[in-house]
Amino acid sequence: MIEERKLAVLRAIIQDYVETSEPVGSKALVERHSLGVSPATVRNDMAALEEEGYISQPHTSAGRVPTDAGYRMFVDRLTSVKPMSSAERRAVQAFLEGAVDLDDIVLRTVRLLAQLTRQVAVVQYPSLTKSRVRHVELVGVSPRRLMVVVITTTGRVEQRLIDMTVEVDDDSVAQLRTTINQAASGRLLTEVPDALDSVVPSFHAELRPAVTAVVSTLLESLVEESEERLVLAGTANLALFGADFSTSIQPVLEALEEQVVLLHLLGEVAVPSQVSVRIGHELPVERLTATSLVTASYGEEAAGRLGVLGPTRMDYPGTMAAVAAVARYVGRYLEESS
Amino acid sequence: MIEERKLAVLRAIIQDYVETSEPVGSKALVERHSLGVSPATVRNDMAALEEEGYISQPHTSAGRVPTDAGYRMFVDRLTSVKPMSSAERRAVQAFLEGAVDLDDIVLRTVRLLAQLTRQVAVVQYPSLTKSRVRHVELVGVSPRRLMVVVITTTGRVEQRLIDMTVEVDDDSVAQLRTTINQAASGRLLTEVPDALDSVVPSFHAELRPAVTAVVSTLLESLVEESEERLVLAGTANLALFGADFSTSIQPVLEALEEQVVLLHLLGEVAVPSQVSVRIGHELPVERLTATSLVTASYGEEAAGRLGVLGPTRMDYPGTMAAVAAVARYVGRYLEESS
């Protein structure tokens, strides 16, 4: 168990360290915060905190620095997620106002988040697995080539060209279009393949192989590929914190470029509805162990996720508030415009 | 005028400096290169080169460092653009092989370029102004909502939803589709608005306003917006050269995020068909004056541009070769697959 004052000391250390990025000592601490006790007492508490692994000394006779565990404790014991200023709220709304399409919404969101937190922001496109089909359109662009366009309830439009092994005439295309729409409209994308399977037998035998192969391949690839769309912003902010990364920011930038890594991280969360914070070594990626990731879901049924990546020495309350607020606003905005 | 040997000395200085990133002195120079003269002679040449502004000393009694003008001279007087190794050629082909659609081609290209040059790579999507319409598809997704899909000869597919002021029935949509395709197929996107204007009178008066407004707005926005698509890769490579940037890589990363800046730079080139090299202060962007940009066009009629951004201390011959080769291969690949 941890006593109240020790926690206060930890909070004060983190607060100062986040601000100055320098190890903080007992004397400076009591001067800057009204802890109501003497430096010596604080020293005792600090010794205890170090014993318990929440803080550490870079070298003997230097101040203390929070460890990952220290930040973790701090975040878990956060009393109040500080609300955003009304100026910030207005900024958020103004920023999202006037977005013209989904791409635009996502772009504005990610930039907003980067600007608000002065960190790297990442936004995942609304997952197609959780959105529903609004309409499917088939277009024969040439005798053996078909284009399929899927419009989802989240406003996303995906298209793909398919080379056919047999020629398909316009009437068949029209029939296929109608049938597919009847079967697929309103369904979750994940349900669509099954729905379509049950539809295949209704076609002339000669068309069937083409229909099956083409449509199912298409939908699979849609679901897969569309999962992996991410947008980043604010990578330049990383350079501001260059000193926080023992070696260089290079590995971090690398990891960010491999979007697979980020997608994994966004996906792995215990309680999807809450703001999730993963700190330093809690991230299962070697190159990111000097960073923390704050994420949240947005939209209905957690359609997508967004987050902020920064050095472990970050302003957690502020970042968490920003992430939560932006997720909320974007979710609302998406619902309105759909 | 510049004599042959002075040029050789400049070449040697640049070569060594690019390799070591340290000021290079006269003695080391004659040791590493067989210039056939003594250090003293080289010193005289170096003094002259400095006089002419091609090299400079960071401080008295240090070696020389090439200036922007030095790199410029070096690049202009390049005798041979060194060809890529056959291993590299194979890598290029293997990398592009198997791309499934335009997005994939662009993505693979930009990654390839980043990997080949160990620098930041940027690829602009093929410009729609220079590509032609292959097919236009109209879909009524709801009574007052129309989706338009444009497929271009460069393999690009753009779609947009349009809210209509009046209801349009399916027959009208079909008629519109046919007419538009007749008018637009095979034309440059820039010609399409005019072509469509001449088509409007053929519709019933009541439909006309909707047709005009919707279609022309659509096409305009298509041309505008599609111009501004860029893909980046290899930003992590910037961190490798952190020392080359006097302050930090932050301003560079910032500039990269503002895609407008890059688009401008890609657009401004004297001779579009050649590889263009802009060095340091030749770039009209303050934040990028510590970098050089090597660009080239690819595809028919210079459909798009691509390039590489790195510190002025870069391997120009190698980068130029890579940029030229990748541009050539991608151009070829696009033609084949269209």
Added chain:
DNA sequence: GACTGGCACTCACCGGCAGCGAGTGCCAAG
């Protein structure tokens, strides 16, 4: 006239050293 060897000079860089000061742990007293 062009090249070369020699020479004096500059100056960044390195290692050692001393002084400073922020910070610590411990202890004895309140």
Added chain:
DNA sequence: CTTGGCACTCGCTGCCGGTGAGTGCCAGTC
């Protein structure tokens, strides 16, 4: 349990002299 006091640690800064790579200049040679 808290506090003031005290001795101790150790990173940081500044100073200093030596070293060496590099330079410019000059006089001699081909």
